[in-house]
Amino acid sequence: MIAVMIKVFTLPDLGEGLTESEIVSWKVAVGDQVELNQVIAEVETAKAVVELPSPYHGVISKLHEEPGTVVEVGNPIVSFDVEGEEEAVPQNSGDGTAEAPAGRIPTLVGYGAEPEKGGRPARRARLNQPAAQVVTPAAVAPMTAHAPAVAQAPVAQQPQRSEPVAERPRSTPPVRKLARDLGVDLSTLSGTGVDGLITRDDVRAASSTAQGVNFGFVAGEQNMPFDLEKPRESRAPIKGVRKYTAAAMVASAFTAPHVTEMLTVDVTPSMELLTKLKASRAFRGLKLTPLTLVAKAVCIAIARNPSLNSRWEEQSQEIVTMHYVNLGIAAATPRGLTVPNIKDAQKLSLTELAQALSELTDTARAGKTTPEDLSRGTISITNIGVFGIDAGTPILNPGEAAILAMGAVRKLPWEYQDEVALRQVMTLSLSFDHRLVDGEQGSKFLADVGTILADPGMLITMI
Template sequence: MSVESFQLPDLGEGLTEAELISWLVKVGDTIELNQIIAEVETAKASVELPSPYAGTVVALKAVEGTTMEVGAPIIEISVGNTAELAPSAGADPQDQEARGHEAEERVPVLVGYGVSGASASRRRGKRRPQEDAPANPTSATASVERGTERPAAKPPVRFLAKQKGIDLAAVSGTGPDGRITRSDVLGYEAAHTDAPSVMAKAGPATLPAVAGQTTETRTPVKGVRRHTADAMVRSAFTAPHVTEFITFDITRTVELLSNLRASQAFADIKLTPLALVAKALVVALRDNPSLNSYWDEHAQEIVTKHYVNLGIAAATPRGLMVPNIKDADRLGLRDLAKSLVELTRTAKEGKTSPADLAGGTITITNVGVFGVDAGTPILNPGEAAILCFGAIRKQPWEFEGEVALRSVTTLSLSFDHRLVDGEQGSRFLSDIAAMLSDPLQLIALS
């Protein structure tokens, strides 16, 4: 039997590290090629790691909750049976070589991860020195032993429980087949508020702690939250932001939505106002291409995209994420609405892939779902504009020469003033509002 070491692979997008969220196997388990062995979280997404080998788990080289660098060994797997391939005395060297190649061919390898650990090390070149075992073997063993009775929960729920310091083994699951849900974790937390999770160290200006209460809670910033924080700081202090607002009557779009929802074509799709806002945005880009561009700092050039990968800012248990709909400008309203539903659901379940987060060209953030009227959003790095969609409210409004109760909303547009001047930004925002004020224009131009 040969023991193969599997190193944390390059997960793409230039990411150099990932946090081990949970092991899905334990020492002694027999696993198959491509079987999911662990859940890890990068700065952009939660990723399931498949095994590049079939065999028996010999050792887990990392502890849940630790951050690992790309190339660090994470698991050892006993692979194949080399005894039957052992050469006998006086065997033909050519026959021995053939048998050696046969042994190599018998080792199942996952496409993209390379072959054995030794070969991978030669290709990868110099790496930082890595320890051969966790710093705390007892802790690692305990982690593995707990895995034998691992509570059923999805990665975002595990991440939430970890943030709140809750042991999932103590939580009763109410989901399908006893799966622990987000509500179960929050309910458990509410029922145990008398047990403080983190107590602050008293300082000169700290009030005395009251029994049963916490005075501070410290949350490590890593993964998606750290990436988002870094990106927003970089964007805010690199791109000269300008934000403009427009408030208008969106009653006819609301009425159109009601009619479309009742139609057979949208019977199986959740149609929201955001779908029509998204459609109006991609149509308006045809006459305002500067809003779909980016600044090439190295070449000192403006690069205009002739495709639209529409980003949708989504609040998830892991923090703010902006997955995007590829080639949104080629989709009809039905397919665009369907893509929005799937994108949002996937993000909230923590299953957004790094590919879904890469390559965005322009973004929409919907603050209206929180009852907020408007905002001044910060650009995603590498994009020229972000559109903020506010709440739709019934308000007194001038309509056909009289004051009437109408549905009114506000759109705000932040843009990079290096790429977009005031006239271009104003025209783009006005075009979107005009199509939503009179959706027949949107239908005609689609």
């Protein structure tokens, strides 16, 4: 018998031990018809803003919380009116886990909720993905972070077109992905690349013009003169990313004994190399910056100095050395400082690393960094040079043994071939956990990075 049932969706456990989230915005209203896996809300955890997909195909009957409200995991946030036959309650297997009713497939993390009767089929699951809990009337659908699965309807036969089909704009797959992330219609753009190719800069310029986004040095509000009509002070609650970052930095500063070393390097050869690479076919359409070369140098230096890629485990009293590099890149965003990381960066070629860095920064600026991107980092880089800063004493990202700050590249008088010449110079500042890294190891790592940047040809002696 077909009946209308009320289904209550509670705030899901978003992982990483987080117990609460703030409702940033609702994408639906009471009375709206929603599809399975349709984004219904944005919530902000202590690490990132995450999109929540609908676990049901039905009508929104109640929104339990207003935007700006902090909700604990497990509390109701939205109710649905759902048509369908009432289903059997899953039986307990005896070990505390629920068994799926016959004919139902466990949900996969990152793919939204499984379809209920009367709903549309969800996207086919990828292979080798871990299974999550089965969705039941009392269960919680897993979250998807800005990449919810899209429900697919049966494909209808397409009528023949009598009008000519518009030619697809010329662009590369990374540029098309960037356009999707920033909401830019490529068909409206004229490419400035070779033969009219649409580049990343074209997409960013269109996004900045359409949304009024400031991609300058300072994230957040534009620098404006003081408004004399404003109150003398303003207050804002400490919450979200800012609250998490503050707690993490305090814990790091008072847990790990920080040591900072600095090295000033003539990077003129690296800057000349960047100019050559930008003109090459292999790097056409990619954004190459000094950060790209520094990131590659860090991955190579880590292989020679593995203690910089380790962590201290207090509970087990063990030092864990990672033989992979999840490279964190500190990013200043309107919501605060985040450190997303590139997984297995040591496996990437220079072109792949350049692409990954560009996508990482674009995603962070758009506020779409996922919790997964923010977790399991092993070593980090902070590019303070983009703010015109030469050197600093960076604080370790919690759980990591080292962080490298790269300063601004400046033209300075420098000793070169026994003469004084105007050279391009950068200062590198390395902070490390002295429990894990001895002064000798930290110095050798910093020297290796400096050697690569001062003379890229020396790489042949290191690998």
